[in-house]
Amino acid sequence: xxxxxxxxxxxxxxxxxxxxxxxxxxxxxxxxxxxxxxxxxxxxxxxxxxxxxxxxxxxxxxxxxxxxxxxxxxxxxxxxxxxxxxxxxxxxxxxxxxxxxxxxxxxxxxxxxxxxxxxxxxxxxxxxxxxxxxxxxxxxxxxxxxxxxxxxxxxxxxxxxxxxxxxxxxxxxxxxxxxxxxxxxxxxxxxxxxxxxxxxxxxxxxxxxxxxxxxxxxxxxxxxxxxxxxxxxxxxxxxxxxxxxxxxxxxxxxxxxxxxxxxxxxxxxxxxxxxxxxxxxxxxxxxxxxxxxxxxxxxxxxxxxxxxxxx
Numbered sequence: 287x288x289x290x291x292x293x294x295x296x297x298x299x300x301x302x303x304x305x306x307x308x309x310x311x312x313x314x315x316x317x318x319x320x321x322x323x324x325x326x327x328x329x330x331x332x333x334x335x336x337x338x339x340x341x342x343x344x345x346x347x348x349x350x351x352x353x354x355x356x357x358x359x360x361x362x363x364x365x366x367x368x369x370x371x372x373x374x375x376x377x378x379x380x381x382x383x384x385x386x387x388x389x390x391x392x393x394x395x396x397x398x399x400x401x402x403x404x405x406x407x408x409x410x411x412x413x414x415x416x417x418x419x420x421x422x423x424x425x426x427x428x429x430x431x432x433x434x435x436x437x438x439x440x441x442x443x444x445x446x447x448x449x450x451x452x453x454x455x456x457x458x459x460x461x462x463x464x465x466x467x468x469x470x471x472x473x474x475x476x477x478x479x480x481x482x483x484x485x486x487x488x489x490x491x492x493x494x495x496x497x498x499x500x501x502x503x504x505x506x507x508x509x510x511x512x513x514x515x516x517x518x519x520x521x522x523x524x525x526x527x528x529x530x531x532x533x534x535x536x537x538x539x540x541x542x543x544x545x546x547x548x549x550x551x552x553x554x555x556x557x558x559x560x561x562x563x564x565x566x567x568x569x570x571x572x573x574x575x576x577x578x579x580x581x582x583x584x585x586x587x588x589x590x591x592x593x594x595x596x597x
Contacts, residue, residue: 315345315366319466320395321437324364324372324385329436329470333376333383335362345371366391383487387466394466396431404429404441405459416441416452417476424449427458430473434556438473440465477561483577484589489566492575492589493559496568501548503540507532511578511590518542518596542596547572571595 317325326341339347345364352361352375362374371391377383390400398407408414408429415433419426425445431437443461445453452458471491478489492509499505516527516538529535550569560567565576574593580586 315342315364315371315391316393317342317345317364318393318395319385319387319437319468321431321435321468323436323470324387324392324468327374327382327385329382331382332380333362333374338362338364338374382470385468387468388464392466394437396437398431398439398463400463400465402463403459404461404463407439407463415475416458418450418452420450426464427452427461428467428473434472436469436472438467438469439463440467472556475557475559475561478566481563482561482565483563483587484566485577488577488589489561489575490556493556493566493568496573496575496591497552500551500573501543503536503543504532506539506591507535509591510535511588511592514592514594516542516594516596539594539596544596547596565592 317327322328323331324342325345326343327338328341331337331341335347335349339345342364345366348363348365350361350363350373352359352373359376361376363370364372364374366389369389369391371387371389373386373388375383375386388400414429416427416429418424419428419440423440425442427441428438429441431439440463441458441461442464443453443457445457447453453461469487471487471494474487474490478484479486482489484492496506496509499509510529510532512532512535513528513530514535516529516535518525518527527538529538551572554569560571565574567574572595573591575590576592577587577589578592580588
């Protein structure tokens with residue numbers, strides 16, 4: 287007749303079970319999605335498999351294939367075990383362009399979950415600035431979670447209208463939330479592209495660079511398209527100063543810079559930026575930015591600051 291197992295074995299079994307449970311919890315792929323990003327993925331995270339794997343602890347990250355503008359691109363696939371939970375798409379400069387979540391395993395910290403109807407996501411008094419999907423998202427509608435947000439909701443439903451147009455509000459209200467889409471820069475008002483002429487994503491991204499640089503004259507000087515007009519006041523007289531190079535810009539702009547001017551530009555909500563066919567006016571026209579054609583054909587353009595008013 288055998289006796290009880292050795293003391294070491296009796297203690298080792300429950301310890302092993304406990305270690306396995308702890309390891310299982312540690313390995314869980316449960317990153318949360320918010321306006322700041324997915325897990326520890328933020329606007330500063332590069333499009334790099336190792337960096338993204340560190341930012342979504344417990345998940346695996348594998349290389350995959352996708353498409354953009356009809357051509358193939360490399361993407362990264364975030365998985366919980368063998369199940370894909372999110373796709374990461376690159377931009378043209380080594381960063382992340384977007385993260386697409388189509389799995390209910392990813393919790394949305396803002397609340398709305400996949401499967402809800404449009405009318406359940408947005409209050410009846412709220413009118414989000416939605417845009418029709420294009421290319422692979424054709425037939426869908428993308429709506430920011432809030433004005434100036436980085437997180438947007440992708441809806442799908444029955445619609446007999448032409449591509450590139452939004453369904454009527456009474457149609458859209460019954461569409462279903464099928465995906466969550468995050469980008470490092472806020473989702474833009476369509477007027478950035480349709481009215482002001484920026485490329486998709488270009489206007490809001492450049493406006494963010496201007497807001498960051500507005501209190502640093504040399505940094506802002508690098509975002510200016512020369513010659514530029516600096517409007518200011520001397521006593522009761524308004525004065526327009528034509529500036530032709532960065533050194534002259536720093537010399538004229540720096541002494542006139544005030545904390546109030548910096549705050550007005552930096553603190554303006556993205557939804558309040560004035561946009562028209564001249565470009566975009568930050569902080570009630572204190573700084574104008576615009577895409578400017580590089581030749582008569584306007585096949586290419588440069589984006590920059592075209593006017594500053596320091597009153």
